[in-house]
Amino acid sequence: MPHFTKPAEGSWTEHYPELGTEPVSYQDSISPEFYERERDAIFGRTWLNVGRVEQLAKVGSYFTKEIDAARTSIVVVRSSKDEIRAFHNICRHRGNKLVWQDYPGEETSGTCRQFTCKYHAWRYSLEGDLTFVQQESEFFDLDKGDYSLASVQVDVWEGFIFVNLDPDNTTSLHEYMGELGKGLEGYPFHELTQIHKYRAEVGSNWKLFIDAFAEFYHAPVLHAKQAVADESRKLMDYGYEALAYGIDGPHGMVSSWGGMSPPKDPSMVKPIEQKLRSGLFGPWDAPDIGLDELPPGLNPARHKAWGMDSYVFFPNFMVLIWKPNWVLTYHYWPTSYDTHIFEGTCYFAPPQNARERLAQELAVVTFKEYALQDGNTLEATQTMLESRTPVKTFPLGDQEVLLRHLHHTARQYVHDYEQQAHLTPVHA
Amino acid sequence: MPNPDVSLPAEFADLEPFADWALRGEKARYDKRLASSMEELQAFYDAAFPRLDEAMAYLEQFPMDALPEDAKHLLWLCCALVTVSFPVEVWRQQRVPDSGASTFDAVLEPAI
Numbered sequence: 001m002p003h004f005t006k007p008a009e010g011s012w013t014e015h016y017p018e019l020g021t022e023p024v025s026y027q028d029s030i031s032p033e034f035y036e037r038e039r040d041a042i043f044g045r046t047w048l049n050v051g052r053v054e055q056l057a058k059v060g061s062y063f064t065k066e067i068d069a070a071r072t073s074i075v076v077v078r079s080s081k082d083e084i085r086a087f088h089n090i091c092r093h094r095g096n097k098l099v100w101q102d103y104p105g106e107e108t109s110g111t112c113r114q115f116t117c118k119y120h121a122w123r124y125s126l127e128g129d130l131t132f133v134q135q136e137s138e139f140f141d142l143d144k145g146d147y148s149l150a151s152v153q154v155d156v157w158e159g160f161i162f163v164n165l166d167p168d169n170t171t172s173l174h175e176y177m178g179e180l181g182k183g184l185e186g187y188p189f190h191e192l193t194q195i196h197k198y199r200a201e202v203g204s205n206w207k208l209f210i211d212a213f214a215e216f217y218h219a220p221v222l223h224a225k226q227a228v229a230d231e232s233r234k235l236m237d238y239g240y241e242a243l244a245y246g247i248d249g250p251h252g253m254v255s256s257w258g259g260m261s262p263p264k265d266p267s268m269v270k271p272i273e274q275k276l277r278s279g280l281f282g283p284w285d286a287p288d289i290g291l292d293e294l295p296p297g298l299n300p301a302r303h304k305a306w307g308m309d310s311y312v313f314f315p316n317f318m319v320l321i322w323k324p325n326w327v328l329t330y331h332y333w334p335t336s337y338d339t340h341i342f343e344g345t346c347y348f349a350p351p352q353n354a355r356e357r358l359a360q361e362l363a364v365v366t367f368k369e370y371a372l373q374d375g376n377t378l379e380a381t382q383t384m385l386e387s388r389t390p391v392k393t394f395p396l397g398d399q400e401v402l403l404r405h406l407h408h409t410a411r412q413y414v415h416d417y418e419q420q421a422h423l424t425p426v427h428a
Numbered sequence: 429m430p431n432p433d434v435s436l437p438a439e440f441a442d443l444e445p446f447a448d449w450a451l452r453g454e455k456a457r458y459d460k461r462l463a464s465s466m467e468e469l470q471a472f473y474d475a476a477f478p479r480l481d482e483a484m485a486y487l488e489q490f491p492m493d494a495l496p497e498d499a500k501h502l503l504w505l506c507c508a509l510v511t512v513s514f515p516v517e518v519w520r521q522q523r524v525p526d527s528g529a530s531t532f533d534a535v536l537e538p539a540i
Contacts, residue, residue: 196454197536272513275480345536354487354495354503357538361507365454369514372527379528 003241004301011398012245019404023393028407028414028428029205030386035337037426038410041417042315043069045169046250047155047162047176049317049331050076054159054193055109056084060126063109064089064099069206069334070165074152075099075115079126086154086163087128091117092147098124115149124149157181159189160317179248180311183297184319191289192327192347196364199343200371204378206316206332206340207406212374213330214312214402216240216256230268244301245401250314250409252402255300258307258323276359280366281307283359286324287349312402314409325349326360328367338382344371436505437498439486443479446472449508450501454534457504457511462522466515473516476509492540500540 007015014021028034050065062077073089075098091098096119101108114131115124123132128149133142153164155173158181162173174181202209212218217240244255262284266274273279298321299306308322318330331343346364351357396404411428418425436447449472451457461469476483483506487499495503515522 194538195536196534196538198532199535200530200532202530270513270517271477272510272517275477276510344532351492353492354490354499354506355484357492357503357540358484358506358510361454362510365510365514368454368458368532369524371532372524372530375530375532376526376528379530 004243004303006398012242012401013396013398013404016247016401016405019401019408023395024404024407025393025428026385026407028410029207029382030337031426031428032337033426034414034428035205035334037414037417037423038334039069039071040421041414042410043067043165043334044071045164045166045417046315046413047164047171047173048315049160049162049313049329050074050086051161052159052189053084053156053161054190056161058111060111060113061109062099062112064107065163066105066107067165067333072165073097074163074165076154076161076163077126081127084154084156084161085126085128086152086161087149088152090150091119091122092130092149093117093120093122093133098149158185158187177313178251180246180251180253180297181313183300184295184311184321186295187298187321188289188291189327189347191349192325194348194350194360196346196348196360197343198345198368198371199341200375201335202340202342202375202378203338204340204382205338206334207410208378208381209332209340209342209374210312210316210318210330210406211400211403212378213318214252214254214310214406215400216242216254217397217399240399242399243299243303243306246297246300247401247405250413251312252405253297253300253309253311254402255298255303255309256307257303257305272362276355276362278359278362280363280370282322282324282326282363283348283356284324285356285359287352287356289325289349291325312406314406326363338386342371342375435498436502437486437496440479440483440502443476443502443505446475446505447501449476449512450505451508452504454507454511454537457508460508461511461515464512464522466520466522469512469515469522473509473512476505477513480506480509495540503540 006012009015013019051063055063056078059078059080059082062075064073064075066073074086075089076086079085089098096117097104098115098117121134125131128151130144130147133144153169155162157173157177219240242254242256246253258281263269269279277284298309306323308320311319316332320328327347329345333341335341348360351360436443451460483502487503490499519525
């Protein structure tokens with residue numbers, strides 16, 4: 001008997017009939033050939049979140065982003081016209097990487113008046129125009145107007161900067177974000193400028209880590225030891241059910257209860273949590289961020305036990321919005337079929353005093369302790385999926401509907417691309 | 429020996445033997461946790477946890493952007509107490525169980 005209402009069809013999964021209910025193959029997570037298709041079909045063609053507007057505070061502020069999956073590096077900059085622009089990070093002269101510090105493969109950021117190539121000092125304005133060629137008279141009929149930086153489509157949704165690497169893309173970012181994106185509009189992300197960002201190299205396919213964070217069915221089990229013993233047993237008996245799920249186009253969301261912030265009974269939580277009034281669900285005392293009313297998309301079930309909503313914006317961007325007015329984002333940047341870089345970023349209101357700072361520290365460190373367990377489990381999953389066991393398909397429960405949807409969507413994007421490009425389908 | 433570079437406010441002189449925990453940055457604090465014995469973690473926790481309320485009350489006198497140097501050290505020592513609370517209160521070991529060789533490192537943090 002479910003604790004929370006399910007759709008009339010009897011399950012969330014059957015509410016979206018295109019997903020099916022049969023066991024799922026994970027061939028799409030262990031196939032180098034399928035990953036090569038994903039690079040073109042997904043990472044080369046969809047809107048990818050690369051940062052926030054606060055990172056480009058003034059004219060000339062820039063950052064670079066390595067997007068190995070799309071075979072490029074980009075530089076994103078606030079131009080002289082106070083517009084956000086993005087370019088492939090390549091000098092038009094002989095292809096040197098234009099913006100980097102010390103290590104060409106590492107991302108960098110800063111402020112500049114123009115971009116100067118380290119190799120032969122060709123210079124580009126913040127609008128990407130080639131403005132200076134060293135010993136220009138040595139070149140043959142060189143028209144600087146023909147050698148601007150290669151620009152990339154860029155747009156901003158709620159302060160999040162996205163790029164689309166397909167020059168022929170005609171879908172606006174706003175359209176791409178769909179109903180789920182629209183339902184979040186107006187949330188005061190810009191008030192949450194106290195940032196803690198973490199990065200990990202993970203030995204698994206990128207989709208497997210999204211899987212891990214798109215279901216909470218695992219939480220009472222894998223993280224059992226994170227709660228005090230009595231509480232842990234209760235959580236395990238209760239299991240996990242979401243308040244609601246939502247799917248629109250390639251994106252999905254899960255709405256969850258969150259009884260631990262603050263807990264009904266302080267003895268349910270560890271001494272440090274009682275003392276600092278904080279934990280996994282964030283600081284218990286929510287700061288005022290001017291949120292008089294939740295945007296319509298949040299807490300879609302309008303349930304009083306609501307604790308957080310977790311969005312999967314395809315392909316690799318997750319946004320978690322917590323009831324006590326803080327936000328967590330996840331990014332998954334593939335580096336091969338079985339490796340990726342994971343980024344987890346916590347956004348809080350700037351603390352007014354050390355008490356608030358310490359409550360945030362406990363939330364961040366708790367997130368880190370969970371993520372270390374999650375990351376390591378993934379390597380165990382990847383190696384066994386790749387093993388030559390006779391086990392080929394895997395049953396997914398109703399609380400795993402977003403996983404079913406993610407893999408379905410990835411296969412669909414690859415299939416559509418193969419059709420359009422007249423390619424022989426890769427089996428997955 | 430108290431290190432003059434990491435000294436704490438005079439009211440917290442009793443924590444001076446643990447002043448080397450007043451480390452800036454979560455990674456430095458986590459690295460020290462991994463490099464310490466459980467006995468060392470327990471000793472630091474037992475000394476610092478009972479002073480946490482007083483430390484927060486002391487630190488609340490100052491706005492976050494005007495913390496004196498010794499108060500910053502006290503704040504970072506409290507952050508380190510957060511870091512060691514996991515092994516002491518739950519794990520009974522320095523590392524997160526089942527975390528193997530995985531790492532998860534801070535690349536951007538508040539200055540204080």
